Amino acid sequence: MGILQVREIKKYFKQIKAVDNISFDINKGEILGLLGPNGAGKSTTISMISTLIKPDSGTILYQDKDIIKKPQAIQKKLGYVPQEIALYPNLNGRENLEFWGRAYGLNGKLLKQRIKEVSEIIGITERLGSKVDNYSGGMKRRLNIGAALLHKPELIIMDEPTVGIDPQSRKHILDTVLALNKEGMTVIYTSHYMEEVEYLCNTICIMDNGKIIAKGTKEELVGLINDEKQIHIKIDTINETLLQSIKDIEDVNDVTTHEDTIVVKVQKSKQVFKRIIDVLSQTSTEIHAVDIKEPNLEAVFLHLTGKALRD
Ligand SMILES: Nc1ncnc2c1ncn2[C@@H]1O[C@H](COP(=O)(O)OP(=O)(O)OP(=O)(O)O)[C@@H](O)[C@H]1O
Ligand SMILES: [Mg+2]
Structure with a gap:
């Protein structure tokens, strides 16, 4: 049974069926991909898992605890990388990480230590002192990921973390995901780039119009189309x-x-x-x-x- 169990969740915005009765499981140590075009319902799905919004109906269990009723059962264990970059452009990289670290309850020596470690993981150590406004798109994306890693989450959820960046940063991000996963982190990765989910994910859910229209390993999904x-x-x-x-x-x-x-x-x-x-x-x-x-x-x-x- 999965570490995360999503059962029949729905979220409608008036007549828009953003998420329309979807279910899936994630096992510990797995990289699960949500692949789908614009408006498929990927961000809405992971916002519900991240407890940012509540589903209209359905259940979500994390380690067998109902996180709709008790969001704190997942909040400290989760790192959420939003689709929109959430950084202060006028602060430098270190100050942004300090802000997010404190938001997760870190401070003092431990915070300093984690900023050092995370900066190395995301490869921005040399640029920590520069204002984020002067970062390239790829560096901002990496820092956005770093902010979600400071408190050593068990599960990281990334919402299209490679949109609009240079190939080198993209490769760095994909390799970071694999490295984190190798150390035991469970990952939910959303994208509309099929190459990325093919490269990273053990299990892939293909989404369209608020529904999961196919689910399986890459081989299983490709097997659907007649060989x-x-x-x-x-x-x-x-x-x-x-x-x-x-x-x-x-x-x-x-x-x-x-x-x-x-x-x-x-x-x-x-x-x-x-x-x-x-x-x-x-x-x-x-x-x-x-x-x-x-x-x-x-x-x-x-x-x-x-x-x-x-x-
Ligand atoms: N707060 C909201 N109010 C109204 N409609 C919304 C809201 N959030 C999402 N939607 C709608 O729900 C649908 C699913 O949106 P969602 O952002 O989950 O898609 P997505 O798969 O993340 O797309 P993208 O790849 O463009 O990020 C879309 O039609 C969107 O316009
Ligand atoms: Mg989205």
């Missing part, structure tokens, strides 16, 4: 005869073209790759590049909802 994969073959000149010969190969589902690339959809489990290459070499076609694309979560989302994950 199809795509082979992209870049060649010199595409002609109809060649396309027809590829279409005629058994287990080829579909053949389309995109500029000088032939896109072949095949059944994943079937070994058709060699037969395609045989056809190409028989016709003396010069191959410039071959790329085999495994199905991903983007394709799962498209399959389930008929729309793209990103606008």
